[in-house]
Amino acid sequence: MAIQHGKGLDVGTCNLVAAEQNDKGEIELRPKRNVFIDVPIDAYTKNMLTRLNVPYVVQGKKMYVLGDHAFELANVLNKNTRRPMKDGLISPKEQDALPVMKLLIGSILGQPRVPNEVCFYSVPGDPVDSDLSVAYHRDLFDAVLKSLGYKPSHILEGHAVTFAELEEEDFTGIGVSCGGGMFNICVAYKSMPALSFSTSRSGDWVDNNVANVLGIKPAKAALIKEKGVDLMKPKTREEDAIAIYYRNLIKYNLSSICERFRAAENMPSFTEPVSMVFTGGTSMAGNFIELVRAVFKELDFPIPVKECRMAKDPFNATAKGALVAAQLETSSQTA
Amino acid sequence: MADQPFDVRRAIEQSSSKSTLQELAKKGIHRVKVLDEQMINKLIGEAVERILSTKTNLLSTDDRQKLIDASRKELDRLVRDHQSTKDQAELMTKDKQSLVSEVENLQDQLKTTRKLGDDTAKQRYEDGKAIMKSEVEDMKRKMSSMEEDISKRVRREVELEYQAKSAGLQASIEQLKGDGSRRENEVRDQYDRREKDLREELSRREQDIVARGASMKEAELRTTLDQMQHKNMEMAEKHADQLEELKKSDDKVLTTLSELFNKAIEGVNKKLGDLRLRSIAGVAAGGSMGRVEGDVDFRPSQATLDSLITGELESNLKGMQVEAKTGGKIGNALDRLKAMRSGGGGETKKEEKK
Numbered sequence: 001m002a003i004q005h006g007k008g009l010d011v012g013t014c015n016l017v018a019a020e021q022n023d024k025g026e027i028e029l030r031p032k033r034n035v036f037i038d039v040p041i042d043a044y045t046k047n048m049l050t051r052l053n054v055p056y057v058v059q060g061k062k063m064y065v066l067g068d069h070a071f072e073l074a075n076v077l078n079k080n081t082r083r084p085m086k087d088g089l090i091s092p093k094e095q096d097a098l099p100v101m102k103l104l105i106g107s108i109l110g111q112p113r114v115p116n117e118v119c120f121y122s123v124p125g126d127p128v129d130s131d132l133s134v135a136y137h138r139d140l141f142d143a144v145l146k147s148l149g150y151k152p153s154h155i156l157e158g159h160a161v162t163f164a165e166l167e168e169e170d171f172t173g174i175g176v177s178c179g180g181g182m183f184n185i186c187v188a189y190k191s192m193p194a195l196s197f198s199t200s201r202s203g204d205w206v207d208n209n210v211a212n213v214l215g216i217k218p219a220k221a222a223l224i225k226e227k228g229v230d231l232m233k234p235k236t237r238e239e240d241a242i243a244i245y246y247r248n249l250i251k252y253n254l255s256s257i258c259e260r261f262r263a264a265e266n267m268p269s270f271t272e273p274v275s276m277v278f279t280g281g282t283s284m285a286g287n288f289i290e291l292v293r294a295v296f297k298e299l300d301f302p303i304p305v306k307e308c309r310m311a312k313d314p315f316n317a318t319a320k321g322a323l324v325a326a327q328l329e330t331s332s333q334t335a
Numbered sequence: 336m337a338d339q340p341f342d343v344r345r346a347i348e349q350s351s352s353k354s355t356l357q358e359l360a361k362k363g364i365h366r367v368k369v370l371d372e373q374m375i376n377k378l379i380g381e382a383v384e385r386i387l388s389t390k391t392n393l394l395s396t397d398d399r400q401k402l403i404d405a406s407r408k409e410l411d412r413l414v415r416d417h418q419s420t421k422d423q424a425e426l427m428t429k430d431k432q433s434l435v436s437e438v439e440n441l442q443d444q445l446k447t448t449r450k451l452g453d454d455t456a457k458q459r460y461e462d463g464k465a466i467m468k469s470e471v472e473d474m475k476r477k478m479s480s481m482e483e484d485i486s487k488r489v490r491r492e493v494e495l496e497y498q499a500k501s502a503g504l505q506a507s508i509e510q511l512k513g514d515g516s517r518r519e520n521e522v523r524d525q526y527d528r529r530e531k532d533l534r535e536e537l538s539r540r541e542q543d544i545v546a547r548g549a550s551m552k553e554a555e556l557r558t559t560l561d562q563m564q565h566k567n568m569e570m571a572e573k574h575a576d577q578l579e580e581l582k583k584s585d586d587k588v589l590t591t592l593s594e595l596f597n598k599a600i601e602g603v604n605k606k607l608g609d610l611r612l613r614s615i616a617g618v619a620a621g622g623s624m625g626r627v628e629g630d631v632d633f634r635p636s637q638a639t640l641d642s643l644i645t646g647e648l649e650s651n652l653k654g655m656q657v658e659a660k661t662g663g664k665i666g667n668a669l670d671r672l673k674a675m676r677s678g679g680g681g682e683t684k685k686e687e688k689k
Contacts, residue, residue, distance in 0.1 A: 004669075021665065028659040050651045057650040066652065098643045107652050135634055143640040167668040171675070191675050316662050324668050331673060 005114055006330040007150070008160070008322030009105065009121040011141060013085045013204065014180030014281060016101075018108040019319035027323065029316050030108040035081040036064035036100055037074050057103055059096070066104060074219040081219055087200035088124040088157075088182030089137040102144045112149045118333070119150035120326040122157040122318050124182050125196035128256060153329060158186025159193045160321025165277045165311045172270070174303070176257075177318055178280035178288075180204050183253040187261070187303070189268040199256050203282035206245040213241050230286035246285060250295045261302045273306035279317035283310065343376045349418055 008019040011034075018030045039045060039056070041063035049056045055066040064082070065073055074081045084090060084097035109119065121141055123134060138154055145152035155163075161175030161184075171191035177184040180203045186196040203222070210221040214237070224238050234243040261267060278289060289310045296308055311317040359367070370378075635643070 004665075019662070022661075025664050026661040027663060027665060029662045030657045030659050032657065046651075053655060055650065055652040055655055057648050057652065059648055099648055102644050103648060103650055103652050107655070107657050139635055139640065140643070143635075143644055147644050163668065163672070167666065167671060171672065191672055313662055320662065320665070324665060324672065327665070327669050328672050328676070331669070332676075 003113065004327050004330070005117055006323065006326030006328075007109060007112075007117060007119045008319045008324070008326050009109060009119055009145075010157075010160075010316075010319035010322060011085075011105075011121050011123070012179045012281070012318070013083065013088050013182065013202075015315075016104055016108055017316055017319035018105075018110075019316065019323040020113075021323065021327070027316075027320060029319060031315070032066075032104050032108045033068045033071050034085060034101070034104065035070045035074075035083055036066045036097070037070040037077075037079060037081050039063050039065050039073075055107070057100055059099060064100060066100065071219065071222075074217070075223050078217060078220070080217055086181060087127070087130050087204075088179060088184070088198060088202075089127075089130075089134065090140055098140060098144070102147065105144060106148050109148060109150070115149070116151040117149075118153060118326045118329050119145050120153050120155045120160075120322040120329065121145065122160050122177075122322055123154045124184050124198040125156050125158060125186065127182065127198045127200050128260060130200040153326070155322050155325045156186055156193055156196045157182075157184035157198070157318050158196050159188060160318045160325065161277060161279050161311070162186055162188040162193075163191070163321035163324040164313075164317040165279065165321075166275065169275055173274040174257075174276040174305070175321075176253075176276060176278045176280075176283075178202055178253075178278060178282035180281060183256075185253075185257055185260075187267065189270075194268045195261070195264050197260055199253055201249060201252055202280075206242065206249055206282070209245045210238070210241045214238060225285060228286055231291045232287040242285070246288070247291060247295065249282075250292055251298075254292070254295055254299055254301075258299055258301055267303075270304060273304035275306050276308045277311050278308065279311040279314045281315055283314050343379060344372050346414060347372070347375065349414065349421065 003023050004021045004025075006020075010017040010019075014034055016032045016034050020028050022028050036057070039049075041058060041061065045063070046056065046058075049065065054069045057064050057066060064070070070081050073079075082097070084101045090098065090101070112119075123138055123141075126134060141154070142152045157177045157179070158175045161177050162171050162173060165175065166173045166188065172189050173187075175184075175186045175188065182198045182200050183202050184196075184198045187194045203225070204218070207218040207221040207225065210216075210225075211218040214221065221238075221242070225242055229239045229242050231243045231246050234240045278292060283289070289308060292308050296305070313320065359365075
């Protein structure tokens with residue numbers, strides 16, 4: 001089978017996921033945790049890390065352990081990880097981390113299979129509650145991907161979700177990506193984004209608040225969360241805290257969505273109720289969708305919604321949607 | 336009393352009750368045996384004699400007499416007791432009857448008293464009603480009289496006021512009439528004078544026209560009139576054109592203003608919406624949603640970008656193979672999107688559904 005060129009990249013606050021289609025027509029996914037941690041720089045540590053297959057990078061007089069290992073190490077050492085991104089965007093304050101991100105991205109994207117292979121990466125919608133610049137974020141990632149040999153293009157994260165999950169509904173509906181730093185929302189009509197925006201309250205917000213109330217590090221709170229929590233039936237004090245903040249998070253975001261939809265002037269009028277599909281690592285907590293449905297019932301939602309459902313592949317949906325967009329772009333270029 | 340013989344008749348009367356034949360018949364007794372008083376006396380005497388003779392053989396005559404006397408005494412005492420008890424019972428019966436009759440009497444008295452009370456109250460009510468009726472009538476008469484008086488007084492006052500005002504108005508009218516007639520005279524005088532002047536002017540002009548020639552003057556006037564009409568028409572057309580242009584210009588200005596107004600309103604709405612969202616988000620300031628026109632995004636220069644991403648870092652990452660996992664297939668999504676982008680999306684979906 002001929003390879004369909006084009007790659008998708010989900011640039012998330014917590015995770016990076018690269019997607020491409022192989023020669024069997026399957027989607028290959030390469031995730032990488034978008035974190036790093038400082039470690040002492042010496043020859044012994046470098047050798048040990050290499051033997052243990054732990055990725056590191058040396059930047060000036062600093063050495064960082066990258067990815068999932070950094071996350072594990074942070075929990076072992078009871079330290080906080082460093083994050084190149086915050087609230088869904090790379091911050092001008094963290095520009096030193098950009099070379100590290102470039103390495104991480106290069107490691108999961110690999111080399112372009114053809115010169116200037118199209119690569120669509122996800123960007124957040126305009127944040128309603130943050131002053132970070134999406135333009136700055138786009139410029140940096142365009143530069144990173146160009147330096148890696150790709151032809152960069154971007155797609156709104158929520159829009160990518162609709163590409164990946166709303167095929168059966170003619171790509172009409174609401175895609176919600178619940179990432180680490182942001183909730184990204186996109187209303188699409190016949191594959192076109194009608195309204196897109198983001199809020200900067202998501203999984204990290206839960207982690208930070210849980211860490212505050214329990215007196216632990218946010219990385220530890222994230223670990224507890226990722227080990228599996230039933231949001232409808234928390235069993236421990238930690239799970240109680242996580243469930244409480246999750247409920248608050250969902251209520252905040254759904255209310256923001258309501259308000260934004262009401263204020264929007266270019267909303268399409270849907271003749272039939274649409275689906276609202278949830279993706280992203282933050283949506284993978286146990287009974288997340290049940291909690292969403294419970295909160296949703298309390299709201300007077302301005303758009304007729306048929307169902308709130310989880311994506312078939314919540315973690316990789318954005319990357320898959322970006323891949324579809326890249327392939328579509330490649331097709332239109334070759335046609 | 337011990338010497339008196341036993342009175343059988345009295346004893347029977349005291350110890351028995353009388354019944355009529357009908358009462359006996361009601362009790363089912365239709366036949367009775369009748370004993371007369373003498374026979375009863377005789378039977379009692381014989382019985383006593385027989386008992387005494389048989390049971391007191393051992394007694395002497397004196398003792399027997401004593402026994403008889405004692406028995407007689409006892410019998411008398413018993414008869415007296417019986418009589419006393421019977422008298423008491425009769426007395427109680429009489430008392431009971433007396434009480435019943437007394438109660439009935441009292442009940443009758445009560446009824447009579449109540450009836451009397453009702454009658455009295457009714458009578459009082461009727462009397463009061465009659466008295467009040469007369470009083471009400473009296474009040475009505477008084478009110479009617481007062482109303483009449485008031486009406487008369489008011490009418491009189493109104494008449495007086497009317498007369499006073501009428502007099503004032505009449506005076507004013509008279510004054511106005513005087514003024515009017517005076518002015519009329521003045522106007523008339525002026526008119527007469529003017530008429531006289533005009534007549535003199537007319538006669539003078541007539542003489543002048545006669546001198547110039549009437550026809551020439553008429554032609555001149557007609558030409559002047561035509562020119563003036565032509566000018567008027569031109570002016571009217573010009574004014575119509577100007578008005579049309581002004582109307583178009585006004586419409587254009589109105590459209591522009593509407594557009595500007597709509598844009599301004601949209602901007603205001605957007606900003607208000609944004610502010611509301613920001614307030615919901617709980618952010619005091621900042622946020623890209625709070626941007627206004629003129630805000631500048633921080634965009635890095637190419638040199639900055641180059642400095643940020645160029646250059647090699649020492650890392651072992653390049654030598655590591657990142658593990659890939661397969662995540663299904665893209666399926667028809669791409670084809671459907673291509674179809675939709677080329678304009679056949681909806682139909683594709685329908686066909687597939689069929």
